[in-house]
Amino acid sequence: MTISTKKILDTETFPKVDFDFMNETHFEEIEIVNELGRLITAYQQDATFTENEINKITYSLACWLQHTQTHFDRENMLMMNIQFPMYLVHSSEHSHVLKNMNQIVKAWKNNNDIEPLVDYVFTVWPEWFVEHVESMDMVTAQFAVMVGYDPHSQPSEQ
Ligand SMILES: [Fe+2]
Ligand SMILES: [Fe+2]
Numbered sequence: 001m002t003i004s005t006k007k008i009l010d011t012e013t014f015p016k017v018d019f020d021f022m023n024e025t026h027f028e029e030i031e032i033v034n035e036l037g038r039l040i041t042a043y044q045q046d047a048t049f050t051e052n053e054i055n056k057i058t059y060s061l062a063c064w065l066q067h068t069q070t071h072f073d074r075e076n077m078l079m080m081n082i083q084f085p086m087y088l089v090h091s092s093e094h095s096h097v098l099k100n101m102n103q104i105v106k107a108w109k110n111n112n113d114i115e116p117l118v119d120y121v122f123t124v125w126p127e128w129f130v131e132h133v134e135s136m137d138m139v140t141a142q143f144a145v146m147v148g149y150d151p152h153s154q155p156s157e158q
Contacts, residue, residue, distance in 0.1 A: 006122035008037060015134050017141035019078075019151050025071045026133060032067055036060040037121055043114055054112055061105045072098060074155045075140065082144045090136040097128065 011027045039057050043049050072094035079087045104120050107113070145151050 007126040008034060009126050017138045018145045019141040021154050022137055022141055029067055029071060032064050033121060036064060040117055040121060058109060061108060065101060065105055068098060068101060077155060078144060079140055082147050082149060084140055084143055090140060093136060
């Protein structure tokens with residue numbers, strides 16, 4: 001995969017939803033993934049990759065996984081608080097993605113094969129993320145505002 005065919009998300013143009021904390025989380029996640037993407041590209045371009053480069057990718061993946069877990073937990077909590085009618089559809093998508101991401105990270109730790117990571121980070125995940133935010137997250141945020149939640153509040157205040 002060449003650099004020009006890699007899908008890299010940009011916080012400036014990424015779709016926004018009606019809830020601040022959700023947008024903030026999405027932007028943080030894009031920054032994490034872009035940093036991971038830079039590490040992966042450097043790894044691809046360097047035939048003599050070192051243990052240090054491998055460890056950096058592993059660490060970045062662990063940060064991403066942790067961030068995703070918190071991201072999904074907060075949205076699931078919001079959906080429960082507002083009694084969102086499509087809770088199961090939205091939360092099961094979260095579960096499915098988290099499971100898939102766990103498998104990708106585990107496989108990387110076992111074999112240090114960069115190609116599945118390239119495919120996931122530059123194609124599978126960005127395509128899913130845009131689609132998910134534009135559908136599930138957008139509708140959830142609209143519903144929360146409609147039932148009276150302050151769009152500027154933080155999860156701890158809800
Ligand atoms: Fe989200
Ligand atoms: Fe979501």
